[in-house]
Amino acid sequence: MAAPAEQTDLADRDPGRVHDGEHAHRDGREPRELPRHAGPVRGRRGAPAPRRLAPRRVAPRPAPLVSPPARLDTSGIEVLSFDCYGTIIDWDGGIAAAFAAVPAFRDQDLPALVAEREEIEKHFLAEPYRPYRDILRASLQETAARHGLSLSRDDLDAFAASMPTWPPFPDSTSALLQLQRHGSLAILSNVEREVLDASLAPLERAGVRFSAKITADRVHSYKPARAHFDAALAELELSASSILHVAGSRYHDIDPAAQLGWRAVFVDRRGDGGGAGTPTVRSLAELARSLGS
Structure with missing residues (x-):
């Protein structure tokens, strides 16, 4: 995610901003000097006339960095489908803890390594199918090798085996219990069913129920390929117009x-920003509130 632009003082950017009671003009002219009088100026009936000041200019509101998200349309929705990791389960927290547990990564830049492994993984996902636990091992090993680090088989196995222990986001259970009042829930996930x-x-x-679980070992494919989506339509016996897909990965x-x-x-858990054409929420709790749960 790009770093936020450095903040600058509005007065430095806007020549129309008021400085210590002086009123500058946007056209670059010197401010008009007010007339000086020995005493107060009297009006028609002897009352002091109001002092006339140049109108204060207000800096225009800056344009948004991105287009506002589209409005959520839930008409005709019968099923809410979800990605799991990064949407329901805390992917970032879980994988960061798994990296921190690898002895070879001590004193390394863990956020950079995590991001690098994620990019490496995309190449493995596009190859012929193999279990996701193997992809976790292979992508971790390649990440380490790029930095001259050596990992044991135990390191690789422990990393891959940690995934079922990663916790859900704090809002996931309560939000899903509310959201299932609006329709059946389904999961489309890039992992094995177990x-x-x-x-x-x-x-x-806690009472959350999923009517369908479409996993990679079932369709022998990984999102962003279409196999998960096609399998969901077939199992649910619905058209795409009847499903609302909820996910934290573009x-x-x-x-x-x-x-x-x-x-x-x-579901913008990372705060990356929504963008035009996509309804965006920051959490599942916000989604539940927006649907009136």
Whole structure:
């Protein structure tokens, strides 16, 4: 995510800003000097006349950096489908903890390594299918190798095995319990079914119910490819117009869903910004509130 632009004082940018009671003009002319009088100026009836000052100029409001998100349309929606990791489960917190547990990464720039592994993973996802746990191992090993670091098999196995232990976001359970009042819930996830079931077990014990779970080991494919979306339509026996897809990744979910004609909501957990054409919320709790739960 790009770093925010450096803040500058509005007065430095706007020559029309008032400085210590002086009123400058936007056209570059010197401010008009007010007439000086030995005493107060009297009006027609002897009362002091009001002092006339140049009108204060207000700096225009800057244009937004991105177009405002589109309004959420839920008409005709029967199912709310979700990505899991990064939307329901705290992907960033979980993978950061998994990196921190690798001895070879001590004293390394962990956020940079995490971001690098994520880019490496995209190449593996586009290759012929293999289990996601293997992709986690391979992408971690390549990340380490690029920095001259050596990982043991135990390091790789522990990293891949940690995924079912990553916690849900604090709002996930309560928000999903509210959202399932608006329709059935489904999951489209890039992991194996056993991993997904372990991750969702705490939510399901609390009463969250999913009518469909489309996983990578079932379709032998990874999002952003379309196989997950096609399998969901077939299992749910619905058209895309009846499903609202909710996800925290543009690359894996929002962009391909839009290309396939699905309605979607971007859950901007990272604060990356929404963008034109995509309804955007910052959390599942915000989505539940917006639907009137």
